[in-house]
Amino acid sequence: xxxxxxxxxxxxxxxxxxxxxxxxxxxxxxxxxxxxxxxxxxxxxxxxxxxxxxxxxxxxxxxxxxxxxxxxxxxxxxxxxxxxxxxxxxxxxxxxxxxxxxxxxxxxxxxxxxxxxxxxxxxxxxxxxxxxxxxxxxxxxxxxxxxxxxxxxxxxxxxxxxxxxxxxxxxxxxxxxxxxxxxxxxxxxxxxxxxxxxxxxxxxxxxxxxxxxxxxxxxxxxxxxxxxxxxxxxxxxxx
Amino acid sequence: xxxxxxxxxxxxxxxxxxxxxxxxxxxxxxxxxxxxxxxxxxxxxxxxxxxxxxxxxxxxxxxxxxxxxxxxxxxxxxxxxxxxxxxxxxxxxxxxxxxxxxxxxxxxxxxxxxxxxxxxxxxxxxxxxxxxxxxxxxxxxxxxxxxxxxxxxxxxxxxxxxxxxxxxxxxxxxxxxxxxxxxxxxxxxxxxxxxxxxxxxxxxxxxxxxxxxxxxxxxxxxxxxxxxxxxxxxxxxxx
Numbered sequence: 001x002x003x004x005x006x007x008x009x010x011x012x013x014x015x016x017x018x019x020x021x022x023x024x025x026x027x028x029x030x031x032x033x034x035x036x037x038x039x040x041x042x043x044x045x046x047x048x049x050x051x052x053x054x055x056x057x058x059x060x061x062x063x064x065x066x067x068x069x070x071x072x073x074x075x076x077x078x079x080x081x082x083x084x085x086x087x088x089x090x091x092x093x094x095x096x097x098x099x100x101x102x103x104x105x106x107x108x109x110x111x112x113x114x115x116x117x118x119x120x121x122x123x124x125x126x127x128x129x130x131x132x133x134x135x136x137x138x139x140x141x142x143x144x145x146x147x148x149x150x151x152x153x154x155x156x157x158x159x160x161x162x163x164x165x166x167x168x169x170x171x172x173x174x175x176x177x178x179x180x181x182x183x184x185x186x187x188x189x190x191x192x193x194x195x196x197x198x199x200x201x202x203x204x205x206x207x208x209x210x211x212x213x214x215x216x217x218x219x220x221x222x223x224x225x226x227x228x229x230x231x232x233x234x235x236x237x238x239x
Numbered sequence: 240x241x242x243x244x245x246x247x248x249x250x251x252x253x254x255x256x257x258x259x260x261x262x263x264x265x266x267x268x269x270x271x272x273x274x275x276x277x278x279x280x281x282x283x284x285x286x287x288x289x290x291x292x293x294x295x296x297x298x299x300x301x302x303x304x305x306x307x308x309x310x311x312x313x314x315x316x317x318x319x320x321x322x323x324x325x326x327x328x329x330x331x332x333x334x335x336x337x338x339x340x341x342x343x344x345x346x347x348x349x350x351x352x353x354x355x356x357x358x359x360x361x362x363x364x365x366x367x368x369x370x371x372x373x374x375x376x377x378x379x380x381x382x383x384x385x386x387x388x389x390x391x392x393x394x395x396x397x398x399x400x401x402x403x404x405x406x407x408x409x410x411x412x413x414x415x416x417x418x419x420x421x422x423x424x425x426x427x428x429x430x431x432x433x434x435x436x437x438x439x440x441x442x443x444x445x446x447x448x449x450x451x452x453x454x455x456x457x458x459x460x461x462x463x464x465x466x467x468x469x470x471x472x473x474x475x476x477x478x
Contacts, residue, residue, distance in 0.1 A: 034431040036407045036455035056433055072453060091330075098460050100452065137454040150444050168275045174475030192273040196294055213339065213474050214311060215376040216275035221337050224460065225467035232468045236413030 001135055002031055004050075004061070006043040014028070015043075015063035017050070024059035027052065038064065038138045045228060057202075072098045076183040077230060078159055082109040082190030083116065083148065084219050091220040093126055097133035099227040104145040107154070107187075110195040116148045123147075135191045151198050156205040159185040165207035166222050168193050172209035175226065183233045188222045240374055241270055243289075244298070245282040246323040254302035256269070256280075263298035266291065277303065277377045282307065312339045314404070315422040316469060317398055319441075321348040321429030322355065325459050332365055335382045336372035340465040341383040346393070346426075349434040355387045362386075376399060390437050395444040398424040404446035405461050407432050411448035412415045414465065420473045 004027070008016040019027070024229055027033040033052055041048045041061065050061035073078060079101045096104055108116050130142035156163075160183035164175065167189070187207050194202065201207070212225050242268070248256040258266070263276070266272040272291055280287045280300065289300035318340045320331055335343055347355050362384060369381035395402075399422035403414065406428070426446050433441065451464050 019421065036432065054431070094457070095460060095463070098454055098456050099464060137456065139454055168398065174471070176472045176474060176476040179472070192293070193275065211475065212472055215337055215378055216378065217337050218333070221334060221463065224334070224463040225338060225471060228464035228467040229471045231452055232413070232417070232464060233415045233472055235415060236450065237415040 001038060001040050001049075002027065002033065003040045003042055006021040006048075009061070012060070017061045019059040019061060024057065024190070028054055028057065029061055032224055033059075036138070042060045048137075071084065073231060073235065075181065075234075076102045076160060077227060078105060078183075078185040079104045079143075079223065079227065080105045080107055080154075080185065080187040081223060082107050082188065082194070082219065083112040084190055085113050088191070088218065088220040089114075089126075090129060092223050093129045093143075093145075094133050095224045095227065097130050097139055098137040099224065100139075100141045100228055100231045104143050105154070106148050107188045108148045108150050109133045109198060112190045112194040119148050124195070125170065147159055151201040154205070159205075160205075162207065163202075164210045164226070165194075165199075165202045166212050167199050167202075167209040168216070169199065172211040175210040175229055176233075177211055178208065178210060179229055179233045184230055186226050186230065188219060188226060191219050240277055240279050240288075241266065241272065242279045242281055243283075243285075245280045251299070256300045258298040258300060259394055263296065267293055267296065272298075276375070282395045312470060312474065314420065315341045315399060316466060317342045317344060317424040318347055318382075318424075318462065318466065319393075319424065319426040320462060321346050321427065321433070321458065323429055324350040324352050327430070327457065327459040328353075329368060330363075330441050331462050332368045332382075332384075333372050334459065334463045336369050336378055337376040338463065339378075339470045340382045340466055343382050344393070345384065345387050347387045348429045348437060351429045358387050359425055359440070373406070390409075390440040393444070398444075400445075402426070402441075402444065402446040403449045403465070403467040404433075404438075404441045405451050405465055406438050406441075406448040407455070408438065408448045411450040412466065414449040414451055414468055415472075417447065417449060418468055418472045423469055424467065425465050427458060427465060430458050 004023050008020040012018055035054045037052045039050050041050045047090035049064045051064050053060045079096055083106055126145055134142045162180050163185040188201055212222055243262050247259040252255055274293045276291045278289050280289045288303045290303050292299045318335055322345055365384055373381045401419050402424040404426035428443055451461055
């Protein structure tokens, strides 16, 4: 996260600042910060998080005080996702961070194209992508990402009780019918979907088959769609 | 769309076929078709659309009979979206097709990074991407994409009555509170969001500011999130 000094900034009112032209120019022109970006503000004995608002070269910054403003969601989303090719996988990581997944469980599937040989090297890169994404989206912490597992060895006991799996299956219910308010585990298969034994294993673990609409989504789009629906249908909504 | 001949296929029951090994192998090994892919089936005097189901090299195909199965949605979604850099823009096109946008209105924004010089050449490429995406996702037709417009020249009279704009603005309501069942126009800005005069122009056209959650989304993710919520919260749900 970029840092600014608060002393040269104009105090508009408590917790709100207009940045001096020098720091404003540096943030916008050099660091390419946009409205919504988070920066760390420092002054004698104090460290605060601020959200920027950029308009015509003028940069204002508002202190972010509670977890909600910092990108927090009240419930927990765990994503089981079949390992994908690099470009699709990187998208899954970014969507997860932006849209509010707390834990990514990468699943090596029968139909996963990439081979998991050098997972321990790769996962370091994935964690860097997730951390970088928190800076862009303002999440307080990145989703955790664990070791690759096969569905044969996955222990489901730590997963949230409500478990929804996106299957291309007859009998799947539209996800809009079962959309949750609380914690949820979501399972999205690799390109080409889960193999039949994998779909059965998921159903055995209590995953309910859900449909993400009448079209066939790429796996990364399916992640974005399922997590968006789970997060945005309840976020901020009075019930 | 790939084509198969139905004569050599085994008829399992009406409208359902098991493909002969030669055509099955060609679809899976050479054309890389997956479960869910659509193919055209031809036999003497008849042409049908079939959806594939692939498992352990065995390919079954089911006739797709109505518009719903072909990727149809009952309502109309129009997406106004700020022009983005190439990789983000291509994602927006694919999301639009997969998730069910009917019409894309590309908006040249004050903060759009790409210059629209050779739009007429580029739009040919965009239409090819959209068409290619219909083959992957099974949409009956691609979203239409019109000329680049500025919000100064946009005529909103043809847009659906319900208009929601994703703004990073105070006072935006959570999108989950206003999610529609019917036709809707969605507006998503470029990286760095709408300029203040653009946000005002949208509000003047009747766009209601909505929030897509506590985090700052990339523009392409915002498109996926907003369209997913609009489509999936009502699709297939009995009300």
